[in-house]
Amino acid sequence: MDILYFAWVRERIGLPKERVETSAATVSELVAELSAREDRYATAFSDLTALRVAVDQELTDFEASLEGAREVAFFPPMTGG
Template identity: 80%
Template sequence: MIDVLYFAWVRERIGLPKEQVETSAATVAELVDELRQREERYALAFSDLRALRVAIDQELTEFDAPLAGAREVAFFPPMTGG
């Protein structure tokens, strides 16, 4: 079981701030593929990964990062200055 957190427009598209996900994914990219297959709203939220950033256990990482031992994955748009 892994906690998946959604921020900003990702949360708006999916309709949840967070959820617990049972996954067999080895990487973040595999987790995204599993989520995309759930429902249309997930497919829309994850349609363009270039528009997203990801963190594992609050550390910024890439979509090919392994999930082994991770407790939390967060998805959010890139931060802008200001």
């Protein structure tokens, strides 16, 4: 599965995207797996209220299923203007 990181999430993790093998059933399980990897991931995912997530380019929540998903993107909330 491809994981994409945007804005300050990308800066904290140090990668714009990566491909991962995961057994996670939900986005929150994926976040737990990633956070356990290294401190930089734990830091990026330390406050989920400051993050938004999209699965296969559809905005969703952290309890969303990953069944059949090809891509997960993490980014800060968007602002309007």
